[in-house]
Amino acid sequence: MSCTGKFWRVWNMTKICELYEYINRIAPFDSAQTWDNSGLLLGDADLPCHCVLLALDITEDTVKQAKECSADLVITHHPVIFRPLSALSYHTPIAELISSKISVISAHTNLDIAVDGVNDALCRALNLQDL
Structure with a gap:
């Protein structure tokens, strides 16, 4: 079995809520737009x-990789649910995740504005100063 995405095995017994709280400490969810x-x-x-898989978005490929890696959780930057759902087919990535019992945490604008978050990393990469 191979997995080409970024994934980590969690060796100590961890609950999804513990990973949520870790993200919340570095990029508080209540700071999101x-x-x-x-x-x-x-x-x-x-x-x-x-096992955790990191991804930018939830796509069919992301779901496939999550299943191949036996991931329990996918952490994405872009929200898996952004607009209200009007219908849900059994063959959508969201339905596949639900049927596979794979959870999703999305950290979007809260991670963008966090200290040392996405925006700070971009500024460093572009050598921008005094912003």
Whole structure:
């Protein structure tokens, strides 16, 4: 079995809520823009987590990789649910994640504005100073 994305095995018994709280400490979810949808968007915070996959977006390929890696959790930058759902087919990435019991935490604008978050990393990469 191979997994080409960024994934980590969690060796100590960890619950999804513990990873959520870790992200919340470095990029508080309540600092997200009001129009944003960040946080635990799919799944159960009390479930154990043995493997985490990191991704920019939830796509069919992301779901495939999560299944190949036996991930319990996918952490994305862009929210898996952004606009209200009007219908949900069994063959969508969201339905696949739900049926596979794979949770999703999305950290979007809260991670953008966090100290040493996305915006700070971009400024460093572009050698921007005194902003």
